[in-house]
Amino acid sequence: MALRFYNTLTLQLQPFVPQSDNTVRMYTCGPTVYDYAHIGNFRSFVFYDLLRRWLRESGYKLDHVMNITDVDDKIIRNAVAQGKSLAEYSSIYTQAFFEDAKLLRLEIPEHVARATEHIDEMADAIATLGDKGYTYSSDGSVYYRISHFPEYGKLSHNDFSGMKAGARVDVDEYEKADARDFVLWKAPKTNEPFWETKVGPGRPGWHIECSVMAIRYLGETLDLHAGGIDLVFPHHENEIAQSEALTGKQFARFWMHAEFLLVEGQKMSKSLGNFYTLRDILGRGYPPETVRYLLASVPYRKSLNFTFKELKSAETAIDRVRNYKLRLETGKFPQGVNEQLAARSEQAVKDFREAMDDDLNTAKALAAVFEYITDTNTAMDSDEFRMGNVAAASGLLQLFDRVFEVLEVTRSADSLSDEQVAALIAERTQARKAKDFKRSDAIRDELTAKGIILEDTKDGIRWKRK
Numbered sequence: 282m283a284l285r286f287y288n289t290l291t292l293q294l295q296p297f298v299p300q301s302d303n304t305v306r307m308y309t310c311g312p313t314v315y316d317y318a319h320i321g322n323f324r325s326f327v328f329y330d331l332l333r334r335w336l337r338e339s340g341y342k343l344d345h346v347m348n349i350t351d352v353d354d355k356i357i358r359n360a361v362a363q364g365k366s367l368a369e370y371s372s373i374y375t376q377a378f379f380e381d382a383k384l385l386r387l388e389i390p391e392h393v394a395r396a397t398e399h400i401d402e403m404a405d406a407i408a409t410l411g412d413k414g415y416t417y418s419s420d421g422s423v424y425y426r427i428s429h430f431p432e433y434g435k436l437s438h439n440d441f442s443g444m445k446a447g448a449r450v451d452v453d454e455y456e457k458a459d460a461r462d463f464v465l466w467k468a469p470k471t472n473e474p475f476w477e478t479k480v481g482p483g484r485p486g487w488h489i490e491c492s493v494m495a496i497r498y499l500g501e502t503l504d505l506h507a508g509g510i511d512l513v514f515p516h517h518e519n520e521i522a523q524s525e526a527l528t529g530k531q532f533a534r535f536w537m538h539a540e541f542l543l544v545e546g547q548k549m550s551k552s553l554g555n556f557y558t559l560r561d562i563l564g565r566g567y568p569p570e571t572v573r574y575l576l577a578s579v580p581y582r583k584s585l586n587f588t589f590k591e592l593k594s595a596e597t598a599i600d601r602v603r604n605y606k607l608r609l610e611t612g613k614f615p616q617g618v619n620e621q622l623a624a625r626s627e628q629a630v631k632d633f634r635e636a637m638d639d640d641l642n643t644a645k646a647l648a649a650v651f652e653y654i655t656d657t658n659t660a661m662d663s664d665e666f667r668m669g670n671v672a673a674a675s676g677l678l679q680l681f682d683r684v685f686e687v688l689e690v691t692r693s694a695d696s697l698s699d700e701q702v703a704a705l706i707a708e709r710t711q712a713r714k715a716k717d718f719k720r721s722d723a724i725r726d727e728l729t730a731k732g733i734i735l736e737d738t739k740d741g742i743r744w745k746r747k
């Protein structure tokens with residue numbers, strides 16, 4: 282079966298191929314940089330990352346745009362309160378976002394587009410929508426007239442036909458899931474920063490930002506647009522209304538949405554005390570790759586219950602694969618090939634690929650890897666696993682890690698390099714030969730203190746990071 286994704290637009294699982302050539306043109310909604318991103322946000326970002334990696338693994342090139350929303354109500358409010366310029370304030374959290382993304386090993390999209398660098402293009406688009414009769418102005422703000430776009434509601438599958446024309450809100454902190462005309466351009470309030478443009482002084486609404494930057498970098502019809510499930514309405518519905526009114530063409534062929542994240546079974550909120558940024562989690566001593574693994578391990582269309590117990594399980598799961606990799610690399614296996622195990626390896630790769638092709642079923646893909654590890658570990662214990670089976674086993678681990686990327690240990694700045702560890706182990710071996718046990722014990726203690734664990738096995742000394 283070929284690669285297929287669940288499309289929110291059609292409510293169906295559909296085979297995915299890009300519309301032209303071999304490049305996937307995709308847009309994902311990025312962070313609003315008013316504060317540190319929380320783990321609910323990172324569920325979406327890890328989903329985008331898995332999507333990228335699996336599209337590439339499927340043979341496609343990527344042209345991916347992600348926006349940085351660096352102007353909105355919260356940013357303005359906080360910047361003004363702290364006496365900072367918009368740029369000063371938002372750059373702190375933009376940088377923090379990229380630091381967090383790096384720790385979670387998220388690939389950076391081909392284009393990262395900042396809203397404040399595209400203000401004139403947004404004003405142009407709003408003026409064009411005005412020429413086509415889709416807008417009206419009120420008190421210096423410009424609104425989108427939803428009644429002029431009969432297809433409104435086709436993504437969220439809501440029926441807006443009974444909607445009262447002209448009803449609206451002029452905030453872009455959407456708390457109400459209510460059918461209303463939405464703001465394209467906001468007139469400045471006293472003491473707020475604003476831009477002088479062809480549609481007057483003010484700043485853009487959030488929705489127009491994504492439409493304009495998507496079309497600017499990717500063309501009028503995207504292959505794929507993704508986001509969190511909370512963005513389906515109104516944000517993505519509004520993106521469609523703006524973009525399709527502008528171009529007269531379908532805006533995105535596939536819409537994909539990641540489900541909610543719960544924490545300890547409840548909706549994350551500051552008042553419940555279960556609100557976590559990535560930094561909060563790492564501050565408790567969990568390595569970033571365990572967070573990445575946990576967020577990746579639940580298929581994106583299932584709601585994910587983030588618990589510290591699950592985070593511990595993620596740590597154990599990663600350890601299991603790392604230990605297996607170490608055994609593969611250092612074990613001494615009998616010569617030859619076990620044909621049955623060779624077939625078993627091929628089957629594991631096939632199962633992994635089929636699971637990922639099936640709308641990124643990460644849980645099933647991981648199960649394929651762990652069942653294989655169990656089977657081949659047993660075969661190693663009974664000497665049935667041969668030297669000639671090592672390459673295929675390594676190949677499966679490489680495929681796994683190109684997608685999940687958790688095998689490398691995140692190291693602190695003062696940790697030893699692989700070379701330094703190897704040199705110390707060699708020195709310890711020499712010391713033991715020379716019966717200098719004081720020195721050899723000192724080296725072992727030094728390595729332990731730096732998080733390096735030595736294991737004496739029948740095949741010699743091997744080491745790993747804690």
Ligand SMILES: [Zn+2]
Pocket residue numbers: 309310311491516
């Ligand atoms: Zn967006």
